[in-house]
Amino acid sequence: MKRSLSRGTTLIELAVASFLFLIVLGLTSSALTAGIKNYLGVRGEIELQQDAIVMLSRMAREMGEADPAATWPPPVVESELTPPPGQPVGVVFSSARDNQGKLLLDFDSKQPIWQKRICYLFDPAQEKLLRSVDPLTVPTDSPPEVDLAKTTGWFREARPQDPMPGRVRSFTIKVGKDTDSFNLDIQVSGSSLGRTTTLQFLGHSTMRG
Amino acid sequence: MVMALFLFAILVPLFAGIWPIHKRAVSQSQAALSGNHICRQVLEECLTSGYDGVDAMAGTSLEDRTIQLISRREDRDGGTNTQTRTFVWSVEIKTRAEEPVLLPGEKLVIARVDWEDQGETRQYVMNTILAEAP
Numbered sequence: 001m002k003r004s005l006s007r008g009t010t011l012i013e014l015a016v017a018s019f020l021f022l023i024v025l026g027l028t029s030s031a032l033t034a035g036i037k038n039y040l041g042v043r044g045e046i047e048l049q050q051d052a053i054v055m056l057s058r059m060a061r062e063m064g065e066a067d068p069a070a071t072w073p074p075p076v077v078e079s080e081l082t083p084p085p086g087q088p089v090g091v092v093f094s095s096a097r098d099n100q101g102k103l104l105l106d107f108d109s110k111q112p113i114w115q116k117r118i119c120y121l122f123d124p125a126q127e128k129l130l131r132s133v134d135p136l137t138v139p140t141d142s143p144p145e146v147d148l149a150k151t152t153g154w155f156r157e158a159r160p161q162d163p164m165p166g167r168v169r170s171f172t173i174k175v176g177k178d179t180d181s182f183n184l185d186i187q188v189s190g191s192s193l194g195r196t197t198t199l200q201f202l203g204h205s206t207m208r209g
Numbered sequence: 210m211v212m213a214l215f216l217f218a219i220l221v222p223l224f225a226g227i228w229p230i231h232k233r234a235v236s237q238s239q240a241a242l243s244g245n246h247i248c249r250q251v252l253e254e255c256l257t258s259g260y261d262g263v264d265a266m267a268g269t270s271l272e273d274r275t276i277q278l279i280s281r282r283e284d285r286d287g288g289t290n291t292q293t294r295t296f297v298w299s300v301e302i303k304t305r306a307e308e309p310v311l312l313p314g315e316k317l318v319i320a321r322v323d324w325e326d327q328g329e330t331r332q333y334v335m336n337t338i339l340a341e342a343p
Contacts (some may be wrong), residue, residue, distance in 0.1 A: 194285035
């Protein structure tokens with residue numbers, strides 16, 4: 001009987017080839033899994049970033065248009081802006097923008113005509129930064145004096161509040177080298193697929209009102 | 210057997226080489242997205258400031274134009290990864306005198322965001338035109 005010249009695959013060769021194939025497959029699948037995990041993590045981080053950037057830039061812009069003399073709690077150089085005990089962490093300042101967002105200036109002097117007080121306060125229970133507005137009874141061309149009754153606590157109790165987007169972990173304002181210079185620190189967090197991401201945004205605002 | 214070893218020897222270094230490229234690409238795209246968000250937000254603030262108020266945005270100090278972003282990632286197994294990036298935004302306003310294509314009563318607003326990424330300076334630029342209210 002004539003034997004075939006073509007040689008088959010031995011069991012050992014098959015086992016080695018399968019082993020190598022499994023290693024390559026493992027590497028491929030781990031790369032894919034890591035890629036998907038990264039994509040989901042980045043997507044979550046983007047949402048957090050959008051929220052925090054909106055909060056930070058809006059607050060910095062509004063504070064930049066305010067007058068330091070009309071700010072509550074009174075700013076103390078190089079220290080945290082800390083309200084008295086019992087009052088929520090936050091800041092109250094004046095604004096010369098009307099309800100349509102238009103900056104009102106005196107026609108002759110080009111000085112702002114102050115319209116309202118704005119309060120940003122942090123509610124740790126809700127994990128939210130809240131924005132609240134109190135219109136002045138009579139708009140004035142000189143910055144309104146600090147009203148010691150209109151604290152962050154008063155705004156929380158007496159005025160409607162708009163929650164800013166995002167889950168805020170902490171919010172602090174530190175006064176810089178001058179009383180018109182403020183360092184803003186907002187931390188937002190979120191979790192997905194067992195991974196917790198915390199983003200800390202540090203910004204600055206100089207009151208030029 | 211020879212064929213399998215040959216394929217293995219090619220594929221493994223290939224996969225090993227992909228990892229650092231992938232990690233760098235993810236990191237770069239994250240920074241680019243942050244830059245994009247900041248740039249868009251700055252441009253929106255310019256629109257909010259309006260035709261008369263937008264010039265004040267261009268004149269803010271470097272300190273006011275700097276945003277630092279610190280991101281911390283904590284995994285289930287307790288591993289942490291912290292990354293710090295500094296973004297500096299700027300606004301340039303051009304009138305018809307500098308940009309002849311503009312019509313009278315128009316301002317060209319250019320918002321820029323710069324950041325450092327692996328030793329290189331990256332930039333994002335967005336433009337818009339603001340018109341004077343009638």
